[in-house]
Amino acid sequence: MKTMFAITHVNKDGMRQLTFSNQGRNHYAIKEEAEKALQLFEPGLRAEILGARADTLVVMPVECYDHGDAVGIYFDEPKEVLMASTLTRGGYQQLVDEDLVWLRGQHRTLERNHIIMIVEKSVELLYGTPENPKTPPPMRPSP
Numbered sequence: 651m652k653t654m655f656a657i658t659h660v661n662k663d664g665m666r667q668l669t670f671s672n673q674g675r676n677h678y679a680i681k682e683e684a685e686k687a688l689q690l691f692e693p694g695l696r697a698e699i700l701g702a703r704a705d706t707l708v709v710m711p712v713e714c715y716d717h718g719d720a721v722g723i724y725f726d727e728p729k730e731v732l733m734a735s736t737l738t739r740g741g742y743q744q745l746v747d748e749d750l751v752w753l754r755g756q757h758r759t760l761e762r763n764h765i766i767m768i769v770e771k772s773v774e775l776l777y778g779t780p781e782n783p784k785t786p787p788p789m790r791p792s793p
Contacts, residue, residue: 651721654714655684657691658725660706664741666725669700669707674718684709739777746773 654677657669670676678684688709696704712720746769753766778784 652714652716653711654679654718654720655681655709656712656720657684657688658708658710658712659700659703660738661703662738662740664738664744666706666710668712668720668723672720672723674714677712677714677718677720681709681711739773739783742776743773746770 654674656677658666659669661667668676678687688707691707693704696707700707710725712725713722714720749769750766753762753769756762776784
C-alpha cells in the first residue's frame with residue numbers, strides 16, 4: 651500500500667469521490683503533480699461535466715494499492731475543506747431524516763419536540779422551497 655494524490659469532487663449526493671476513473675494513471679506520487687493536473691482540467695469542461703459541483707474539486711491524499719489503483723473511491727472530507735463546501739439539498743435531507751429517526755426514538759419532552767420542529771424546518775430555511783430555491787451558506791468546521 652502507498653499514499654498517492656488524486657483529484658476529487660463532491661458528487662450529487664454530497665459525498666466526496668474520485669473525479670476520474672480509479673486507475674493508477676489518474677493518481678500522482680507528488681501532490682504538486684496532482685495540483686498541476688487539476689489546473690490543466692479546462693474550466694469549461696469542468697462546468698460541463700460537474701456543473702455547480704466543479705467548485706468542489708480538490709486534490710487529496712488517497713490510499714492506493716502498490717499497482718496504483720485507490721483502495722476506495724469515496725472519501726471523508728480532507729481537513730482543509732471539511733464542511734467548507736455546501737451539501738446538496740438531498741445530502742442534507744438525508745442527514746436530517748437520520749437525525750429525526752433518532753430524535754423520535756427519544757423520551758418525549760418539550761425540548762425534544764422543539765428540536766424536532768427546528769430540524770424539520772432547517773431544510774426549507776437553508777435550501778428554500780422547490781418553487782423558490784436558495785443557496786445555503788457554506789458550513790464551516792468547528793474550531
